[in-house]
Amino acid sequence: MAELFSDLLDLNLAMAVAVAAVMALRLPARRLFGARVAYGLWSLPLLAALAMLLPARVLTIRVPAASVEAGQASVVSGTTLANAPVDIRPYLAGLWLLGVVASLAWLAWNQLQFARAAKAGKAGPAVIGVLRPRVVVPDDFEGRYTPREREVVLAHEHAHLQRRDPPVNALMALATCVNWFNPAVHVMSRWLRIDQELACDAGVVAAYPKARRAYAEAMLKTQLATRPLPLGCHWAAHPLAQRVRLLSRPTPSRFRRLAGLCCIAVLGLGGASAVWVSRPPDVVMALDPPRLVETPPARAPRPPSAPAAPPAPKAAPHRALTAPAPVVVTEPILAPVPEPPPVAIEPPMQMHRARIIHAVADRSQVQPGSAVRVVASGVAPDGAHLWADFTAFGSQRLYRKGAYERGGSRYSLFTSVVQQGERLLVTVSLGRGFRPDQTGSIDLLPNHTGVVRLPTGQDIVVSTSVRAETPDEIEEGHQLTAYQAMFEGMRRPERG
Structure with missing residues (x-):
C-alpha cells in the first residue's frame, strides 16, 4: 500500500504539470481552432498519467564477473523511505483511503439527489446515466421552450450522447475521488466540463447555423438547478454568459480544425514521451558475459635415456680366446604423459535469483x-x-x-x-x-x-x-x- 501511494504521488505530479499546460493553451487554441479542438487538449493529462503507468526504463550496470564468487549475484539496496526510523507512508495511505471513501459517498449522494429531482420532473435538460445514458427534461419543457428552441436543446443533449461524454464525465468524477488531495484534478474536472459544453455548442451551431438566436434564448430560459450532476451532462454548472457570447463567433474551417488536431496529437505524444523519459530508471546490476580462461597444457617430461652399455673389457695381453662379454639391453622407461587440465569457466550470474532488496x-x-x-x-x-x-x-x-x-x-x-x-x-x-x-x-x-x-x-x-x-x-x-x-x-x- 505504501509503494502504491508513492506511485500515486508521482502520477499526480505529472497530471498537475499537464493540467497547467492545458490551462495555458485552451484559450489560444479556442481562438485559433475552435471550441471542439480546444476540448481535445484535455487528453494531455490522460496521456501523462498513462506514461507514468508504463514500465520504467531499465538501466543495466555491467559488473566484472571476476569479482563475484561462484553461485552469487549482485544485489543493490536503494535508500528509500522504508529505511527511515519512522515510515509515515502507511499513515498517509490510510488518510488517502479515508478521503476516497468520503468523496465517493458525497458523489453518490449528489447523484441520488439529482436522480430523484429528475424523476419528479424538476431537473433538466440533461443527460443522466453512464452505462445506459438517457436525456431527461423537466415537466414544463414543451411549455417553456418554442419548437425551434426544443430542437436545438435536444440536439445539444444528443451531441453529448454521440461524443460519449457521459462515460468521460464518470471517469473524471472517479479520478477526482481517487485524487481528492490534488487541486489540479479539481481544476481539471471543472474546466473540462466547461470546454465540453462549449464543444457541444459549437457542434450544434455548425449543424444549425441559422438557429443561433433560438439557441441563445434556450440557454437563458434554462432553469439553473441547485443540485450538481456528478455522472452526466447538465447545463446548469456552466457559465451561460460565456456560452452565449461564443455563439456569435464564426465556425472555423475544416482545414484549421485538422491542423489543430494535428498539433494536439504532437503535443500529446511529445508530452507523454517526456514524462516517461523523466522517470527514474530501474537499475539492474548484471555481470559481464562469462569468459573462457584457457590454461596452457603442461609439457610432458622427456623420457630418461637408456643407460650406456658397460665398456668392453680390455683384451688380455696373451692371445687366448675368451667368451664375448654379455650385452645387456634395457628398454627406455616412459613416464605417463599428464592430461591437460580442463578449461576453467568463470561462473555466470544466475539472473533468476537476483533480487532488489x-x-x-x-x-x-x-x-x-x-x-x-x-x-x-x-x-x-x-x-x-x-x-x-x-x-x-x-x-x-x-x-x-x-x-x-x-x-x-x-x-x-x-x-x-x-x-x-x-x-x-x-x-x-x-x-x-x-x-x-x-x-x-x-x-x-x-x-x-x-x-x-x-x-x-x-x-x-x-x-x-x-x-x-x-x-x-x-x-x-x-x-x-x-x-x-x-x-x-x-x-x-x-x-x-
Missing part, C-alpha cells in the same frame, strides 16, 4: 576491511525450503552480494549482521520488513554455526565466516555507491 543492507554493519558472509537455511511455515547467502562489506553499506531462494513460497529468508569485535550478531527474518513476529537473532563467533528459533516456530540454521575484503571488492563498492548517488540525485528534484 530494500531496507536490508542498511541493517548490516561490518568493520572496515572485513567481509562477513552469512548463510541461512530452513523450512517456511508453508513447508517450502528457504535459503539465503549474503556477504556484507565493511567498505560500504549500500548493498550486499548474494542470492536467496524461496521455492515458490510467499516467505523469503533475509538476514543482517552486525560485527562487534570478535562477535557477530546475526538477525534472521521471514520477510524483508523484519517484522518482530517473524524475526529472531543469534550471537555467533566467526566460522561457527547456530540455530535461530523464530517466533513462528521455525528453526533456521545460520553459518558465518569472516575474511578480508579484496581490492576489487572495495573498488566495485565505490563504483556502485557512486552510481546509486547519481540516481538518487536524479530522483530528488522530481519529488521536490
Whole structure:
C-alpha cells in the first residue's frame, strides 16, 4: 500500500504539470481552432498519467564477473523511505483511503439527489446515466421552450450522447475521488466540463447555423438547478454568459480544425514521451558475459635415456680366446604423459535469483576491511525450503552480494549482521520488513554455526565466516555507491 501511494504521488505530479499546460493553451487554441479542438487538449493529462503507468526504463550496470564468487549475484539496496526510523507512508495511505471513501459517498449522494429531482420532473435538460445514458427534461419543457428552441436543446443533449461524454464525465468524477488531495484534478474536472459544453455548442451551431438566436434564448430560459450532476451532462454548472457570447463567433474551417488536431496529437505524444523519459530508471546490476580462461597444457617430461652399455673389457695381453662379454639391453622407461587440465569457466550470474532488496543492507554493519558472509537455511511455515547467502562489506553499506531462494513460497529468508569485535550478531527474518513476529537473532563467533528459533516456530540454521575484503571488492563498492548517488540525485528534484 505504501509503494502504491508513492506511485500515486508521482502520477499526480505529472497530471498537475499537464493540467497547467492545458490551462495555458485552451484559450489560444479556442481562438485559433475552435471550441471542439480546444476540448481535445484535455487528453494531455490522460496521456501523462498513462506514461507514468508504463514500465520504467531499465538501466543495466555491467559488473566484472571476476569479482563475484561462484553461485552469487549482485544485489543493490536503494535508500528509500522504508529505511527511515519512522515510515509515515502507511499513515498517509490510510488518510488517502479515508478521503476516497468520503468523496465517493458525497458523489453518490449528489447523484441520488439529482436522480430523484429528475424523476419528479424538476431537473433538466440533461443527460443522466453512464452505462445506459438517457436525456431527461423537466415537466414544463414543451411549455417553456418554442419548437425551434426544443430542437436545438435536444440536439445539444444528443451531441453529448454521440461524443460519449457521459462515460468521460464518470471517469473524471472517479479520478477526482481517487485524487481528492490534488487541486489540479479539481481544476481539471471543472474546466473540462466547461470546454465540453462549449464543444457541444459549437457542434450544434455548425449543424444549425441559422438557429443561433433560438439557441441563445434556450440557454437563458434554462432553469439553473441547485443540485450538481456528478455522472452526466447538465447545463446548469456552466457559465451561460460565456456560452452565449461564443455563439456569435464564426465556425472555423475544416482545414484549421485538422491542423489543430494535428498539433494536439504532437503535443500529446511529445508530452507523454517526456514524462516517461523523466522517470527514474530501474537499475539492474548484471555481470559481464562469462569468459573462457584457457590454461596452457603442461609439457610432458622427456623420457630418461637408456643407460650406456658397460665398456668392453680390455683384451688380455696373451692371445687366448675368451667368451664375448654379455650385452645387456634395457628398454627406455616412459613416464605417463599428464592430461591437460580442463578449461576453467568463470561462473555466470544466475539472473533468476537476483533480487532488489530494500531496507536490508542498511541493517548490516561490518568493520572496515572485513567481509562477513552469512548463510541461512530452513523450512517456511508453508513447508517450502528457504535459503539465503549474503556477504556484507565493511567498505560500504549500500548493498550486499548474494542470492536467496524461496521455492515458490510467499516467505523469503533475509538476514543482517552486525560485527562487534570478535562477535557477530546475526538477525534472521521471514520477510524483508523484519517484522518482530517473524524475526529472531543469534550471537555467533566467526566460522561457527547456530540455530535461530523464530517466533513462528521455525528453526533456521545460520553459518558465518569472516575474511578480508579484496581490492576489487572495495573498488566495485565505490563504483556502485557512486552510481546509486547519481540516481538518487536524479530522483530528488522530481519529488521536490
